Amino acid sequence: MADKTIPYKIYLSEDELPKNYYNMRADMKVKPAPLLNPGTHEPMTAEELEPVFCEELVQQELNDDDRLIPIPEEIQDFYKMYRPAPLVRAYCLEEKLQTPAKIYYKYEGNNTSGSHKLNSAIAQAYYAKKQGLKGVTTETGAGQWGTALSMACSYFDLDCQVYMVKVSYEQKIFRREVMRTYGASVTPSPSDTTNVGRQILAEHPGTTGSLGCAISEAVEAATSQEGYRYVLGSVLSQVLLHQSIIGLETKTAMDKYGITPDVIIGCCGGGSNLGGLIAPFMGEKLRGEKDYQFIAVEPASCPSLTRGQYVYDFCDTGRVCPLAKMYTLGSGFIPSSNHAGGLRYHGASTVISELYDQGYMDAVSYEQTEVFQAAEYFARCEGILPAPESSHAIKGAIEEALKCKETGEEKTILFGLTGTGYFDLTAYQQFNDGTMTDYIPTDEEIAAGLAGVPQFPGNEVK
Ligand SMILES: *Cc1c(COP(=O)(O)O)cnc(C)c1O
Numbered sequence: 001m002a003d004k005t006i007p008y009k010i011y012l013s014e015d016e017l018p019k020n021y022y023n024m025r026a027d028m029k030v031k032p033a034p035l036l037n038p039g040t041h042e043p044m045t046a047e048e049l050e051p052v053f054c055e056e057l058v059q060q061e062l063n064d065d066d067r068l069i070p071i072p073e074e075i076q077d078f079y080k081m082y083r084p085a086p087l088v089r090a091y092c093l094e095e096k097l098q099t100p101a102k103i104y105y106k107y108e109g110n111n112t113s114g115s116h117k118l119n120s121a122i123a124q125a126y127y128a129k130k131q132g133l134k135g136v137t138t139e140t141g142a143g144q145w146g147t148a149l150s151m152a153c154s155y156f157d158l159d160c161q162v163y164m165v166k167v168s169y170e171q172k173i174f175r176r177e178v179m180r181t182y183g184a185s186v187t188p189s190p191s192d193t194t195n196v197g198r199q200i201l202a203e204h205p206g207t208t209g210s211l212g213c214a215i216s217e218a219v220e221a222a223t224s225q226e227g228y229r230y231v232l233g234s235v236l237s238q239v240l241l242h243q244s245i246i247g248l249e250t251k252t253a254m255d256k257y258g259i260t261p262d263v264i265i266g267c268c269g270g271g272s273n274l275g276g277l278i279a280p281f282m283g284e285k286l287r288g289e290k291d292y293q294f295i296a297v298e299p300a301s302c303p304s305l306t307r308g309q310y311v312y313d314f315c316d317t318g319r320v321c322p323l324a325k326m327y328t329l330g331s332g333f334i335p336s337s338n339h340a341g342g343l344r345y346h347g348a349s350t351v352i353s354e355l356y357d358q359g360y361m362d363a364v365s366y367e368q369t370e371v372f373q374a375a376e377y378f379a380r381c382e383g384i385l386p387a388p389e390s391s392h393a394i395k396g397a398i399e400e401a402l403k404c405k406e407t408g409e410e411k412t413i414l415f416g417l418t419g420t421g422y423f424d425l426t427a428y429q430q431f432n433d434g435t436m437t438d439y440i441p442t443d444e445e446i447a448a449g450l451a452g453v454p455q456f457p458g459n460e461v462k
């Protein structure tokens with residue numbers, strides 16, 4: 001039995017909650033590559049970004065220099081309603097694994113949207129309101145981001161228009177209805193309400209949609225309506241900035257008890273929870289103060305970091321967004337339809353991509369059946385039914401803990417538990433029925449996706 005001097009849950013008082021976001025880019029010697037104008041291939045300026053994004057968020061997006069960015073009091077007040085998120089010592093998991101490792105997880109599922117996405121949604125809605133906008137448009141895949149944004153918009157009395165990937169719109173009716181309850185309008189994508197949607201429907205009749213395609217529709221909807229801007233729940237540097245609240249709370253809680261993690265693990269879709277969780281720790285590593293091992297975990301069926309290329313690519317299928325330099329599988333890459341585990345974005349945040357490219361972090365991928373096995377194992381001992389996305393991090397943490405069991409090392413492992421899986425029960429049903437299958441894209445399929453990467457000097461796919 002482990003001695004249980006560290007509480008099962010470490011909470012912070014309201015006074016201990018972060019007052020500033022932490023901007024990792026300020027401590028990076030080599031900055032993430034700038035977003036480029038897809039026409040001129042010149043870095044995007046604030047003037048070019050402001051027709052699409054909220055002004056203050058554009059400033060944050062372009063800010064590579066300020067280490068701390070104050071969290072406005074209105075946002076701090078909203079955070080107090082559902083934060084701090086608990087930092088949990090996984091005593092039961094450790095015992096069941098019989099590992100000498102000490103395992104902690106930061107649990108972000110304690111709000112109605114069920115994930116960390118609310119942390120950025122409330123910030124983005126606040127800045128939109130402050131600018132005097134009528135509303136915002138966005139896309140959502142599985143629905144967590146749309147749900148979080150609809151909650152944030154209703155709090156600040158903003159209109160919220162969500163383009164939801166069609167397959168999710170049809171399968172994830174519960175999230176759709178939560179969004180509508182919070183007053184959002186939800187449109188299945190591709191739809192015939194936008195030019196780009198009609199074009200995609202004509203080219204791919206019967207398509208069940210993709211995140212990249214929904215992004216294109218949401219951007220068009222924002223730029224074609226007066227008083228609207230587009231907001232995004234992941235990938236962008238501003239989103240990683242808002243999500244730094246996860247890591248800042250975690251670090252304060254750990255420091256209180258003198259705990260130092262050796263390994264920090266997060267699942268990686270667009271990279272926002274991972275970027276947020278690791279932020280203050282990565283800052284110490286970047287400044288040469290401390291060393292940590294960071295591991296990004298992604299699905300084997302959508303392996304942008306582990307099998308993609310580090311090049312400029314389109315952020316969306318419709319190719320209306322700026323180009324971002326990132327590890328990518330190509331904006332036309334769509335994961336196999338049997339993939340149920342989320343994290344389906346074709347690329348990864350420019351910040352995460354640059355850190356990974358510089359060797360500051362590692363990446364691994366797992367197949368969905370083994371990820372769901374980890375989810376089931378975790379649910380049965382720690383009592384939380386995890387989101388499929390989060391379960392990638394659980395799988396990564398269990399693997400590290402099992403390595404410690406072999407070597408006898410008493411490492412401290414920290415992972416991000418980004419959300420709950422209550423609305424992912426169709427995927428759990430497949431797993432329980434034994435009908436869940438794995439699919440790893442072939443080299444040819446990866447190459448086909450990468451063939452869609454924009455061609456210009458210096459941007460060759462290898
Ligand atoms: C959206 C989501 C993710 C993946 O997004 P990131 O930007 O990579 O963090 C992970 N877990 C949950 C529960 C999510 O909703």
